[in-house]
Amino acid sequence: MIERRQDLFRVLAIVQGLGGNVLPDWDRVSDRGVTYNARGEPLDDRDLESLVQSDHLERIFMDRISRCPWCRSHALNMREVCVSCKSPRIVAVQLLHHFRCGYVAPEYEFTAESDGRRCPKCHGMLRDRGTDHDAPGPHFTCQSCDSSFQVPEIGAVCLGCGRQTHSDDLQRIIYEDVYGYKLSPLGAAALRAGSLQPKQTEQLTEFDLPLLRRSVFMAFLDDERKRRRRFHSTFNVLLVTTEPPVIDGAAPDERALIETIAEFLTETDKLGRLDECQYLVLLPSVDSKTASALARKLSSDPSSILREWKLQAQVVVGLLDGAPTPEGIAASLRAVLADG
Amino acid sequence: MVDFLHVLGSPLSPLVSVGALQHWQALLVSSNVLVWMFIVSVLRFDVPAFTMWIVSLIDSRVLRPPGRGDTYWPSVSVIVAGRNPGAAIRRTISSVLDSGYPRVEVLYADDQSTDDSVRHARSFERSRSVRVFASAQHSGKPTNLNLAILMARGELAFVLDADAEIEVGTIHRLVAYFRDPRVGAVSANIFVRNASCNLVTRLQEIEYALNGSIGRLWHARLGMLPILPGVASIFRTSALRELGGYDTGLGDDTDMTIRMRKRGWRLEFALEARIWTDEPETMGRLMRQRIRWARNMVKVRIRKHADFINPRYGWDNTALALDNLVFRVTLPLCVLFAITWGLAVHGGDKPVLFTSLYFFTTVLVFCKVLIANDLARTPPLFDLALVPLYPPYRLLVRLVEALAILRELLRIGLYHPYVPRRIWSEIPHW
Numbered sequence: 001m002i003e004r005r006q007d008l009f010r011v012l013a014i015v016q017g018l019g020g021n022v023l024p025d026w027d028r029v030s031d032r033g034v035t036y037n038a039r040g041e042p043l044d045d046r047d048l049e050s051l052v053q054s055d056h057l058e059r060i061f062m063d064r065i066s067r068c069p070w071c072r073s074h075a076l077n078m079r080e081v082c083v084s085c086k087s088p089r090i091v092a093v094q095l096l097h098h099f100r101c102g103y104v105a106p107e108y109e110f111t112a113e114s115d116g117r118r119c120p121k122c123h124g125m126l127r128d129r130g131t132d133h134d135a136p137g138p139h140f141t142c143q144s145c146d147s148s149f150q151v152p153e154i155g156a157v158c159l160g161c162g163r164q165t166h167s168d169d170l171q172r173i174i175y176e177d178v179y180g181y182k183l184s185p186l187g188a189a190a191l192r193a194g195s196l197q198p199k200q201t202e203q204l205t206e207f208d209l210p211l212l213r214r215s216v217f218m219a220f221l222d223d224e225r226k227r228r229r230r231f232h233s234t235f236n237v238l239l240v241t242t243e244p245p246v247i248d249g250a251a252p253d254e255r256a257l258i259e260t261i262a263e264f265l266t267e268t269d270k271l272g273r274l275d276e277c278q279y280l281v282l283l284p285s286v287d288s289k290t291a292s293a294l295a296r297k298l299s300s301d302p303s304s305i306l307r308e309w310k311l312q313a314q315v316v317v318g319l320l321d322g323a324p325t326p327e328g329i330a331a332s333l334r335a336v337l338a339d340g
Numbered sequence: 341m342v343d344f345l346h347v348l349g350s351p352l353s354p355l356v357s358v359g360a361l362q363h364w365q366a367l368l369v370s371s372n373v374l375v376w377m378f379i380v381s382v383l384r385f386d387v388p389a390f391t392m393w394i395v396s397l398i399d400s401r402v403l404r405p406p407g408r409g410d411t412y413w414p415s416v417s418v419i420v421a422g423r424n425p426g427a428a429i430r431r432t433i434s435s436v437l438d439s440g441y442p443r444v445e446v447l448y449a450d451d452q453s454t455d456d457s458v459r460h461a462r463s464f465e466r467s468r469s470v471r472v473f474a475s476a477q478h479s480g481k482p483t484n485l486n487l488a489i490l491m492a493r494g495e496l497a498f499v500l501d502a503d504a505e506i507e508v509g510t511i512h513r514l515v516a517y518f519r520d521p522r523v524g525a526v527s528a529n530i531f532v533r534n535a536s537c538n539l540v541t542r543l544q545e546i547e548y549a550l551n552g553s554i555g556r557l558w559h560a561r562l563g564m565l566p567i568l569p570g571v572a573s574i575f576r577t578s579a580l581r582e583l584g585g586y587d588t589g590l591g592d593d594t595d596m597t598i599r600m601r602k603r604g605w606r607l608e609f610a611l612e613a614r615i616w617t618d619e620p621e622t623m624g625r626l627m628r629q630r631i632r633w634a635r636n637m638v639k640v641r642i643r644k645h646a647d648f649i650n651p652r653y654g655w656d657n658t659a660l661a662l663d664n665l666v667f668r669v670t671l672p673l674c675v676l677f678a679i680t681w682g683l684a685v686h687g688g689d690k691p692v693l694f695t696s697l698y699f700f701t702t703v704l705v706f707c708k709v710l711i712a713n714d715l716a717r718t719p720p721l722f723d724l725a726l727v728p729l730y731p732p733y734r735l736l737v738r739l740v741e742a743l744a745i746l747r748e749l750l751r752i753g754l755y756h757p758y759v760p761r762r763i764w765s766e767i768p769h770w
Binding site: 083103121122132135 | 465471472473474475476477479480482483486487490491493584585586587588589762763766767768
């Protein structure tokens with residue numbers, strides 16, 4: 001187990017060495033169709049995912065790979081096919097609509113003549129588009145079965161096993177998201193500490209600080225939201241932003257800051273991390289008035305540590321209502337901070 | 341009772357008095373135009389309905405298609421063209437998909453709706469039996485029907501209005517007629533979905549039962565079905581394609597009916613294939629609808645297909661053309677003339693005549709409602725209470741139609757927004 005943790009820490013260090021990000025390389029000969037490389041050395045995506053699970057890395061969505069439902073190959077050739085016979089032998093054709101008689105047919109059915117096209121139904125002439133005829137819209141014709149349709153279906157043929165997957169079975173195609181990875185605040189803290197989060201605390205808090213890990217905090221927040229929906233209970237959330245003081249060019253220690261903030265909270269309140277220098281405080285069963293009072297108290301507290309970090313707190317519970325998931329909450333709060 | 345009416349001086353008294361027979365003898369020999377028109381109308385509109393009922397009592401097979409209960413299931417493309425049907429398109433498509441017919445697809449051709457109709461229709465596309473064609477330009481219903489006909493994969497094309505609903509089993513009952521290779525199209529039986537809305541829709545329910553259900557039934561069994569309603573009719577797709585689809589312009593369903601008949605196709609009516617649709621709920625909307633229908637009838641039947649009377653299309657079609665000319669054009673105009681003339685010449689001095697005609701008409705309608713209820717299960721017997729209001733309602737409709745026919749014959753106010761302006765200028769105006 002120790003070896004495994006050391007391996008993961010080594011991967012974390014490699015990611016840091018790559019500038020805090022590792023991005024996928026497309027590789028059609030590999031099983032997955034994608035690999036992760038650090039200056040020529042391959043990284044195992046299972047290690048990267050393991051570090052995501054422990055909050056040391058964060059995912060960045062890059063793309064989605066389709067896999068054959070029969071052999072799981074990523075060499076899946078997706079193409080438009082006929083809605084009737086599923087043949088890919090379809091062509092886009094231009095439809096014409098003759099105003100005079102209402103006839104609608106592919107352009108080639110209207111015989112080309114020197115001064116226009118002749119309608120096969122009424123034998124009238126089509127001279128000026130928009131005046132005596134128009135084109136109703138995009139259209140496809142199947143050269144195998146002669147069907148006509150506006151929206152072709154999607155079909156897939158696996159270049160690995162050769163089996164076809166038609167529209168009825170498209171939901172069986174295996175879709176796999178491809179991610180890049182970036183170092184999380186917890187990962188950066190682990191690198192500074194020289195080891196991954198200690199095992200006995202890694203489930204809940206960051207190291208031995210009274211600071212819940214973001215995933216844990218978001219789970220608590222989600223619970224409160226569910227409780228409010230079901231029991232109409234009240235809760236509030238404070239967003240605490242800080243600016244780290246620069247002390248002789250060295251990175252400041254946030255331990256004192258977090259411990260100071262925690263002193264303002266009751267035993268039922270929860271402090272968690274949103275991002276670097278950004279924290280969230282969950283206040284169960286606390287109304288807006290009390291939450292605002294606490295925010296003011298934190299923002300204007302005369303203690304030196306909070307002043308040094310230029311701490312600002314605001315009530316943000318209203319911003320969370322529209323977000324469906326914890327990830328959505330984090331994204332919307334970040335968007336507020338970016339705007340603000 | 342007789343004494344009581346006499347005391348009141350009621351105009352009904354001659355109908356029930358001892359001298360009634362002499363009174364009616366006098367009316368008949370008096371050559372009163374209204375009386376003779378009434379007698380001709382009874383022969384044309386009522387006698388066939390009573391005959392149909394008697395025939396059905398003798399042999400009920402006349403009400404149903406041949407080969408009932410078998411497993412003849414040709415593929416059917418349900419074609420819906422619409423502009424701004426909104427969420428109603430969901431009910432229409434759902435009713436088709438839930439109709440129980442095994443080989444069916446729905447093609448919705450949207451005529452550049454400005455609402456969320458396309459979104460509603462596309463929500464069914466995943467079912468694979470539904471395809472949506474969203475037109476880039478507003479081109480009118482016939483063009484969009486033609487687009488859908490082009491895309492249809494079924495052997496049969498079922499043209500359905502965007503606000504109509506079909507019952508479970510309706511398509512089964514319609515397709516059964518196509519076992520006969522001479523049948524080119526079948527009309528469904530149209531019911532008023534919003535009948536309970538108000539008096540106007542109730543009266544239309546009676547009208548649809550008498551003229552639609554019973555009228556079309558006997559016409560079809562005589563091989564003289566005059567209309568394949570645009571609300572719901574099913575065609576052989578090959579027949580539609582041979583004809584080049586619908587012609588642009590007004591009265592597309594009437595036009596298609598005549599073109600099918602000219603090609604020699606037999607047209608049928610499926611009494612048990614029920615379609616539910618909303619009808620106008622106000623008198624103003626109803627009259628506008630009937631004015632449009634009357635004008636289209638003159639445009640299409642009298643002008644565009646004037647040659648339909650030619651016996652080279654078959655004597656049944658000649659009879660149909662004559663019937664149309666006499667009873668759909670001439671009769672309403674005669675009614676208009678006779679009433680105007682009668683009121684001008686006689687004023688209020690013929691109460692017995694007018695009251696007698698009203699009385700007999702009401703009795704006939706009463707009997708026809710019972711027949712319709714027996715044969716077609718419509719209208720509900722509750723509507724019998726409204727029968728006394730039906731003759732004045734029909735008279736009003738006839739008068740409005742007569743004025744519309746007159747305007748159309750004089751070519752007054754030809755344009756109708758049913759056809760977009762850019763297309764209107766290109767089409768021949770019959």
